[in-house]
Amino acid sequence: MIKPIYLYGAEVLRKTAAPADLNDKAGIAALVQDLKDTLVVADGCGLAAPQIGVSLRVVIVDGDVVSDTYDYLKGFRRTLINPEILEESEEKVTYSEGCLSIPGIYCDVVRPKKMTVRYYNEDLQQVTEEFDNFAARMIQHELSHLDGDLFTDHAAPIRKKMISSKLQNIQKGKVHPHYNSKLK
Numbered sequence: 277m278i279k280p281i282y283l284y285g286a287e288v289l290r291k292t293a294a295p296a297d298l299n300d301k302a303g304i305a306a307l308v309q310d311l312k313d314t315l316v317v318a319d320g321c322g323l324a325a326p327q328i329g330v331s332l333r334v335v336i337v338d339g340d341v342v343s344d345t346y347d348y349l350k351g352f353r354r355t356l357i358n359p360e361i362l363e364e365s366e367e368k369v370t371y372s373e374g375c376l377s378i379p380g381i382y383c384d385v386v387r388p389k390k391m392t393v394r395y396y397n398e399d400l401q402q403v404t405e406e407f408d409n410f411a412a413r414m415i416q417h418e419l420s421h422l423d424g425d426l427f428t429d430h431a432a433p434i435r436k437k438m439i440s441s442k443l444q445n446i447q448k449g450k451v452h453p454h455y456n457s458k459l460k
Contacts, residue, residue: 279314279328280458284378285447288326290424295358296332311336318455320376322414324421327377333358335418346410359395364388373427379453383431387416
């Protein structure tokens with residue numbers, strides 16, 4: 277089911293999400309389907325459960341949306357349930373990030389180039405996988421949501437100052453994304 281995406285200022289975006297109950301197979305399956313349905317309509321490359329108002333440690337990423345730029349992401353889709361970062365590379369890279377919860381704002385963010393993550397997939401099987409380049413970026417961005425961390429928190433101080441009025445406008449409801457959204 278398509279859910280509204282919570283926007284900057286919503287309390288759920290700043291909370292640390294709880295682990296998903298792996299015994300609740302039907303609940304997890306429904307949540308994952310809601311995330312997928314919502315992501316398709318919003319035309320994004322990733323979505324975390326807190327972004328649809330559910331404070332659980334579940335994220336999805338879909339590289340097809342960015343495969344015109346990053347052809348190696350064609351067909352790259354992952355569902356990560358209760359993910360845990362095991363290792364991050366010392367090498368860092370900078371990409372311009374955006375977010376469905378912060379429409380119309382983009383900032384350069386420095387993150388590790390590679391990472392190893394242990395998670396449960398949609399079949400509730402434990403997987404350990406290494407990601408690099410933009411795949412790692414998408415996953416890191418979504419995993420940050422699980423800890424109440426937004427990409428704008430990592431922007432350079434001058435950029436934070438430049439976007440502060442835009443962020444305030446989002447909080448005041450003065451933004452109208454093409455997808456269903458919610459402030460609180």
